[in-house]
Each structure stands twice: as structure tokens, then as C-alpha cells.
Amino acid sequence: MDRYFTYKQYLQQRYGHPVYRVGVDAGFSCPNRDASRRGGCIYCDSFGASAAYQRGSEGDPGYIPLSCRSLEDRLEAVSQQIDTGIAFLRQRYRPEGFSLYLQAFSNTFAPLEELKQIYSHALGRYPFTEFILSTRPDCIDEAVADLLLQYRSQVSDLWVELGLQSASNETLEFIRRGHAAEAFSEACVLLRSRGIKISFHSILGLPGEGPAQRRETAEFITREHPEALKIHNLHIPVETDLQAMYLSGEAVTAAVPRHIEQTAQLLISVPGDIVIQRIVCDTPAHRLCAPKGFAPKGQVIQMLSKYLEEHDLWQGKALGWPRSDTGGRNQAYEYLR
Numbered sequence: 001m002d003r004y005f006t007y008k009q010y011l012q013q014r015y016g017h018p019v020y021r022v023g024v025d026a027g028f029s030c031p032n033r034d035a036s037r038r039g040g041c042i043y044c045d046s047f048g049a050s051a052a053y054q055r056g057s058e059g060d061p062g063y064i065p066l067s068c069r070s071l072e073d074r075l076e077a078v079s080q081q082i083d084t085g086i087a088f089l090r091q092r093y094r095p096e097g098f099s100l101y102l103q104a105f106s107n108t109f110a111p112l113e114e115l116k117q118i119y120s121h122a123l124g125r126y127p128f129t130e131f132i133l134s135t136r137p138d139c140i141d142e143a144v145a146d147l148l149l150q151y152r153s154q155v156s157d158l159w160v161e162l163g164l165q166s167a168s169n170e171t172l173e174f175i176r177r178g179h180a181a182e183a184f185s186e187a188c189v190l191l192r193s194r195g196i197k198i199s200f201h202s203i204l205g206l207p208g209e210g211p212a213q214r215r216e217t218a219e220f221i222t223r224e225h226p227e228a229l230k231i232h233n234l235h236i237p238v239e240t241d242l243q244a245m246y247l248s249g250e251a252v253t254a255a256v257p258r259h260i261e262q263t264a265q266l267l268i269s270v271p272g273d274i275v276i277q278r279i280v281c282d283t284p285a286h287r288l289c290a291p292k293g294f295a296p297k298g299q300v301i302q303m304l305s306k307y308l309e310e311h312d313l314w315q316g317k318a319l320g321w322p323r324s325d326t327g328g329r330n331q332a333y334e335y336l337r
């Protein structure tokens, strides 16, 4: 039995079968990458997050990021990515459902009309189960939240993934997030009041962070209580300021045992009904400086389960959540519905 609320378990409870994400780069950018903001987060490379099956040409010489192309080109690229993604996933998994996942950069950072055209186009391409998009908290305002709400009835669930990374404002400043933790809380109010579900991203092992900052982040997550959480180990992408820090010894990456220990500590310190959507980062090899040779995801999951078992730990234990995954999580399921 899982000692934390896995994404697989959540999807099974919610839909009765797995639902696969079709990751799409819709050509958005990010306000934090402007020169005026000193080029973005210290770990941001020029590609943004993407699904493995959509990375075909990004390393090619002459590659032009989608954000530099016309809206027509972007809409065409969105259609192609959806078709490619669905074909790939069908061949591999025999899925019964797909979610549209606008993944790269800040997917609410554009004029409302442009957002509308892209969302409507993408959602019109296939009867998706969920609509999930990643963005920054400072790219959510009343108008954007209202626009998102318009798509609520087209899908079973509408999710916004927000990059928290750390709740320590000192760390956020150091990594140049360009917003404080308070902006995060404000975005959560706007989304939650419209019934939009929220997933937080958190990075373990950021430079300068120790037990006090990790505790602060766990307390923030508990207070804000998102429906889901993605936990990442620190990755050092190539050609980033973080890489320069790493090469000069100012930043380090965790080995697997340390990441597992810190992940377990975070898990026991957050509510047991938060869906854990991820426990390791996933940067493509050609964009990754460090860590090299980290265990594959499946192995890390197994090692985490073993660690939790051996130390008799479970999600929410430090907050008094019960060990059983039939009580609190079923209530969570009702809530999530």
C-alpha cells in the first residue's frame, strides 16, 4: 500500500483508469525572462519544460523557439503536438483518456484574446479529460482566472500548476523568481474561488536552503493546501547562471539518498490528501549539466517507498494524518470531485 497519495491512485479514484497528459508548448514566454528582470530564474534555460516526445528539434542548429513565431504558426504547432502526443501515448499505453497540458513557460502570460484563441484551439482538437496549465503566480489576475473559468465546463477538471519552488522569500530572491511567496497566496485565492484546482511545484536542494527553509516551505504548503504537489530534486541545466554557480562550487546537487530523505521529510510534513504528482525532476540529458547518473524515476520511487516503510513514515504523519489511505484520501477524493 502506498505511504503517500500517488497521482496514479488519484486518477484511478477519480476516473477509474489512468489519464495521460499530452504536453504542449504553445509558444508562450515568461515575464521573468525579460532583460529588465535580469534574465529569469537562475536555473531557466531557453527551452522550458516539455514532454520527451515533443523535443525533436529543440537542440538543432537554427532552432527557433515557438514563442518567436506567428500566432498562426503556433496554432498549427499546437495541433501537431497534440496529434503527435496522442499517437505516441496510444502506441505506448492504450490509454482511455488524455489531458491537455500546456507545459512550457508561463501559459497565462499573453493578452487575453491570444490566450483565448490558443486555449479554444487546443481544447477543440480533442475531447480532453482535464485541462492543465503551468504558469507563474504573478501571471494570474481576476481577468485570467475568469477566462480560465470559461473552459471549466469543457473538461472534468481544470488545474493550474504554479511554481512555488520555496516559500522562503530570501531563497526566491536568490534564485530570481521575481515574486515573493505572498504573490503565490494571492493567486491561490483567485483560482480557488473559481473552483480551479492547484498544483504546487517545489524544489528540494536549492542553494542556501537547509532544514529551516524546508520547514517553512512545508508549513506554507500545509497552510495553502493545494490539491497536488510536484517535488523536484535540484537540476542544473546547461547554459544557465545556476550552472556557473555549480561549476564554481557555489551550488551542489543531492545524491539519491539525500533527495529521498528530504522528500520523506516533506511528505510527512504536508497533509495526507495532497496528491503527489512527482518526486523527481525530469530534464532531458542534452540540457542537463548535473546531476549525472541519478537513478531513473522508477527506481527513485521504489527507494522512497522502501525508505518510508523502513522508517514507518507516511504522508501527513507529522500533522497527525492517519496511516490508512482509505479515510482521509477518500474524503479528499470527494473534495476533489
Ligand code: SF4
Pocket (backbone or CB within 6 Å): 029, 030, 031, 032, 033, 039, 040, 041, 043, 044, 045, 048, 105, 106, 136, 163, 177
Ligand atoms: S518562471 Fe519558469 S519560465 Fe520564467 S524564468 Fe523562471 S523558470 Fe524560466
